[in-house]
Amino acid sequence: MEDPVAHLWRGTVALRIVTFLFALGNAVVHHDGYERPWLAWAAIAVMALWSAFTIHAYSRESGRRPWIVVADLVIACGLMSLSPLIMTDAQFLYNVPLITTIWACGPAVAAGALGGQVAGALAGFAVGLSTYLNRRELSVDLVRDVVLLAGAGFVVGMASSTARRSAVRLAQALRTEAATAERERLARSIHDGVLQVLARVRKRGTELGGEAAELAELAGEQEVALRSLVAAAPTESTVDGDADLRPALQLLATSKVQVSTPATQVMLPAASVVELTAVVREALSNVDKHAGPDARAWVLLEDLGDEVVLSVRDDGPGIPEGRLASAEAEGRMGVAQSIRGRVEDLRGTLELQTGPGEGTEWEVRVFR
Template sequence: MHTKPSDQGTPADEDPVAHLWRGTVALRIVTFLFAVGVTARHHADYQRPWLAWSAVAVMFAWSLFTIRAYGREDGRRPWVVVADVVLVCGLMSTSQLILTDQQFVLDVPLITTIWASGPVVAAAALGGQAAGSLSGFAVGLTTYLNRGAVNVDVVRDVVLLTGAGFVIGMASATARRSAVRLAQALRAEAATAERERLARSIHDGVLQVLARVRKRGSELGGEAAELARLAGEQEVALRSLVAAAPGESTPGGEADLRPALQLLATPTVQVSTPATRVMLPAATASELAAVVREALSNVDKHAGPGAKAWVLVEDLGEEVVVSVRDDGPGIPEGRLASAEAEGRLGVAKSIRGRVEALRGTLELQTGPGEGTEWEVRVHR
């Protein structure tokens, strides 16, 4: 997702958890220096000092690699983090060959010491709570397996590593969700500002002209009255277009159904929608709007001059109900079947076909002199 830079000059498409990665890099440097200090303190007592310093050399090389990888967005890959966890656990296991039995009894730190916490933070930053908790548990379990006994220190390490992975992972997931919401808010703000700019321009020009034509045509009568009526309809439609909320889809592919239906309002069509957003998959919202347009088109063609229509949207949680009702003469019995047999497939394809494709239900209520009402129910 690429958007314009924010007012503070920070690119909006920057990794929202970049600060966690910078913290991971700093942690890796500090903990490596600590590991070097511990090794220098105890190397004279190790049973294989050369192996201890070899492990430190590997830690140094891997630290350089991960510092470079985690410092760049294209280097923060799952395989790098997985390799980080595996390598840390492997190096920790060399403590069996480095430390003496006496050092294990005295709880001398394993060769990796707190350097082993690095991949836990990296996994949490990359994958959230689950990845952070699992990596923390894996490193903690390796600590237990190398110690060979359960004591307060081992339990403390497991709890701290698992808990730290969970908490940092939660912060990572929260930061990503916040970044998505901020991007949506910025897009909505930009769309609203642009719509308001267009509204001012249209109000100062087109709407005033249409209003003047409507008023003057009504005064003149005759054919001018018809032009006045058409100008009035376009004035209402244009005002609805300007006033409608901008259509917007979420990262999950959902869209608000209301704007597409609000644009269908005219002097003879009243649209009523909930005050809150009616979120549906974008394709579903588009198809429902097409169903309503087709139903209103039938009202215009068959309900007679002066017929009015009402569109009602109800959000019932598990399903969305859209009703289109008119006060026309109604549909005679058998008329729809005969129209389909004659090849006129407006209702069969544009309405029934779309609703079936959405796995929704369609109910028609009509009768001579009773008008027509279509009710569409679509389950979420």
């Protein structure tokens, strides 16, 4: 894939060519007034060679390296420092351009394209500082040049950062689209084959009864699990490392577990998604162990903007008063570590509502 900021580098190359031609014209115009004309032309020759090198380097992705940009800045400032040896006092008095003129702005633009707005602004400020040291006086024109140099580097750097982020998001969107299309294709294939067979086995086994009914129940559970798998939203993450919580929860649905999630994405840090999924798994595991074989569970995910609410409820017999404390005292740390501990690590809140014959409901709140 092409470098997302390749267009900025092409602009940098074009700027280098135009500014060199301007510097060359400046040397021709002021040649007769220079104190050391030979040194001026030597500087122009170095500028020509370095321009040719950077044009070749910046035109290729492999040549856009930090050391080249740093060398570009050092050489530009170094050639600029020859101006007091080349120019006369009268030329400084009449504000004749330094030997590098606007050619020296190239490193600020290159630094912005490579490293972003901070690098571009710092490089522009460095060139402006070098201009001040060679002019040896502070003026409105000098301050204007420094602001323009730093501003140009900052703006190019901002455009570079934005282009890179946009390229990552576009690639992510294309991957998600491809994953969704493949999921839909597989879903059609599974629906036309495996799901129909499982549904047939479940129906026929129920009709026959006995051991066949047990097989029918297993087939029904696998049918529900497979439907949940193909219906789950594709896993998705952002540049900042956030992930959608919904797919991980949707995969937990079975014939006895119903999962309800919003239609829109519920983005959280990827680590938080893993921890919250583990909390739900532990809660459902407790339902399976303690609520009885016929108990059902419901998982509800709500996105309230500044917080995410996740609840797990079952219709089992409930937890007797003092049972959790005694289990923890006996060294069984499932609830204490797998649920409470994870929620505390996420800096969320955990609320338990239960009682004899009332079922159990865990409610987790995690703030964004």
